[in-house]
Amino acid sequence: MAKLRVRFTFTPELVQEPIIWQLGQKFSIVTNIRGADVREAFGWALLELEGDAEQINQGIDWVRSTGIEVQLVTGDVIE
Amino acid sequence: MAFASALKCRECGREYPTDPLNVCEFCFGPLEVVYDYEAISRVVSRERILNGPLTMWRYQDLLPVDGDNAVDLQTGFTPLMKAPNLGRMLGLDHLYIKNDAVNPTNSFKDRVVSVASTKALEYEFKTLACASTGNLAGSVAAHAARAGMTAYIFIPADLEKGKVIGAAIYGPTVVAINGSYDDVNRLCSELADTYPWAFVNINMRPYYAEGSKTLGYEVAEQLGWQAPAHCIVPSASGSMFTKIWKGFKEFEDLELIPKVHTHMHMTQAAGCAPIAEAYEAGVTRVRPVKPDTVAKSLAIGNPADGYYSLKTIQESDGDATIVPEEEVVTGIQMLAETEGIFTETAGGVVISGLKRLVERGAIKRDEVTVAYITGNGLKTLEAVEHTVKPVTIDPTTASFEAEVLSA
Numbered sequence: 001m002a003k004l005r006v007r008f009t010f011t012p013e014l015v016q017e018p019i020i021w022q023l024g025q026k027f028s029i030v031t032n033i034r035g036a037d038v039r040e041a042f043g044w045a046l047l048e049l050e051g052d053a054e055q056i057n058q059g060i061d062w063v064r065s066t067g068i069e070v071q072l073v074t075g076d077v078i079e
Numbered sequence: 080m081a082f083a084s085a086l087k088c089r090e091c092g093r094e095y096p097t098d099p100l101n102v103c104e105f106c107f108g109p110l111e112v113v114y115d116y117e118a119i120s121r122v123v124s125r126e127r128i129l130n131g132p133l134t135m136w137r138y139q140d141l142l143p144v145d146g147d148n149a150v151d152l153q154t155g156f157t158p159l160m161k162a163p164n165l166g167r168m169l170g171l172d173h174l175y176i177k178n179d180a181v182n183p184t185n186s187f188k189d190r191v192v193s194v195a196s197t198k199a200l201e202y203e204f205k206t207l208a209c210a211s212t213g214n215l216a217g218s219v220a221a222h223a224a225r226a227g228m229t230a231y232i233f234i235p236a237d238l239e240k241g242k243v244i245g246a247a248i249y250g251p252t253v254v255a256i257n258g259s260y261d262d263v264n265r266l267c268s269e270l271a272d273t274y275p276w277a278f279v280n281i282n283m284r285p286y287y288a289e290g291s292k293t294l295g296y297e298v299a300e301q302l303g304w305q306a307p308a309h310c311i312v313p314s315a316s317g318s319m320f321t322k323i324w325k326g327f328k329e330f331e332d333l334e335l336i337p338k339v340h341t342h343m344h345m346t347q348a349a350g351c352a353p354i355a356e357a358y359e360a361g362v363t364r365v366r367p368v369k370p371d372t373v374a375k376s377l378a379i380g381n382p383a384d385g386y387y388s389l390k391t392i393q394e395s396d397g398d399a400t401i402v403p404e405e406e407v408v409t410g411i412q413m414l415a416e417t418e419g420i421f422t423e424t425a426g427g428v429v430i431s432g433l434k435r436l437v438e439r440g441a442i443k444r445d446e447v448t449v450a451y452i453t454g455n456g457l458k459t460l461e462a463v464e465h466t467v468k469p470v471t472i473d474p475t476t477a478s479f480e481a482e483v484l485s486a
Contacts, residue, residue: 003272004265005107035106046107054379055096060265071367072229073107075316075383077281078210078235078263 002053006060007059009069010043019066020045027051027059082119083143086110086285089387097143099202099277101284110285110385112143120333128296128335132209135190135293141329142194142293143286150196150226152183152396155293157250159301159449164417165430169437173447175307177298184245185455186376186423187319188218189291192279195224196222199438206228206276210267212238214376214454216246216253219279224249231276233267235260239461253374260370261381284383291319295326298449306339311433313425313453314399315379316355317388323451324391338340338398345388345442346432348374348424354385355399360401363389372405373462374424376454398441406431408463411456421456451474 008019015038024031029051036045049056063069086095090108091485100110123140131137137154158178166174181190192215199207205221208231209215223230230251234243238255247253256263271281279287299306306327306461314320324343330336347355350372357365365385370378392399402410410427413434414420422430429450434486436442456463470486472478 002269004269005102012449048277053273056269057265062151069367071381072264072268073102074109074268074281074284075385076260076264076379077267077278078260078379079215079315079379 001051002056004049004056004060005073006047006049007071007073008045008047008063009071010038011067012041014067015040015043017066019063019068020047023049023059023063026062027055029055029059045061081110081143081145082115082140084115085113087113092249099198099204099282101282112289114141114143116329116332121331123335125335129326132291135193135290135297138293138296141296143289144194144197144201145480148197148200150193150200150222152189152193152221152225153180154189154193156297157181159298160418160420162418162450165414167236168413169434171437171442171446171448172444175298175302175447175449176414176418176420177294177449177451179294179451179453180420180422180455184214184217184221185458186214186218187294187451187453188214189222189289190293192218192222193210193288194290195277195279195283195287196226196228198283198287199227199228199279202277205367206231206274208267208270208276208278209233209280210263211246211359212378213242213245213458215280216242217249220246220249220251223251233263233270234302235263237420241460242458245458260378275454280402286396288318288322288384291322291324292317292329294318294451295323298323299327299330302447302449304336306336306341307449308340309342309344309436309442309448311344311346311429311436311448311450313374313377313429313451314347314388315377315425316346316382317384317404319453320345321391323386324395328457341395342441343391343395344432344436345397345399346391346402346428347399348372348377348428349401350374351378351380352401354382354388355401357385358389358392358399359401365389373404375459376423376425377428398436400435402428402431402435408466410434411463412466414452415456420452422452423454423456423459424462425454426452426456427462
């Protein structure tokens, strides 16, 4: 089992979509929301994702394909 | 002995023991080392520092590890050189270059990796690891070799050969990853959670970052125990920028130097300037960017310390400068041709940024100014090779006179 801590940033047109629920359903990932601020025009959520590493990777790719920005909570680790 | 007493979340303030952790378990905020400054103040003094080794480890009382067992390649205490020629060109009477390009693996990264690898040994990790595009890779591989540790270096598959060799020579396992920078970031975060390794800038990050404070301590000591009026610093994650400031403030709090009035000036190249762009927009949220810059060592699109860098700018009444890509090489040439120091692209950003700061009146002629040069130019030859045009002649005096002297 792998874990990944990420930040999702939603644009106004995506704020109403149940993306996090769909992520959990489609990829069998446990999505643990640890902080969020979702408003009409903007939203972000901090999540811990837990599941099969490959499923997490595919899930992140899918979330990005919807237009949501996904970043590691630690910032970039490649220096 | 080490005076680090805890780790503390910079967001919610929760404290943790000094374990290999980097983010708060509750709010995911970054963790920072907490020291027992009262105990430090009882032992630290200018005299004690002056009697220490001529390396960064002369400041071991202010580092979060036991310095007596440091993994040390003789890093630090690098030259602070007066730069009269460049100063004259720019109109500065008291310009200094902090030449950190002369560290053992030719960049400032040796400071942070020396602390991280020492801490890794304290925790009895057997493996040191990092994800890197150059400077960090070489430093991690070298320190692992020195410490007798196994090393894994993760790099993007398209990394220039020179940079791969600069790390591979020390004998680590070099893993080239097919994929984008995002993919490399993601994989390494997963691996750091999976394997019992010391990833220097992931689970060792709170300790690792503290190594950059020595860039502040040294400059203050080398200026005769005072902080400069201005510091010009290149920024990628923003960590070094915040830690130089922290170094000055700790020295002030410990009464090793007088009150600090330093203005911290951040410089970033236009192709990757997320922190400077936030500064210019007057916002505190740093919006990640896709890096596209010649200054590869500054190419961090999602900077971990972006927000805290903006706070440092605010606290120090400093600023941030975006240097156009075409001025990066100009800056490298300017420093090389005036002071005989060949810097990598990050230094070109600093020197061109400095020029812009002087031109807009942010730095006055008589103010003590320090430009931080953090890496050696031999690391980024590809950035400047187009500027080098040797004259070719026949092996005769006539040809020399015709092609060279009369040209």
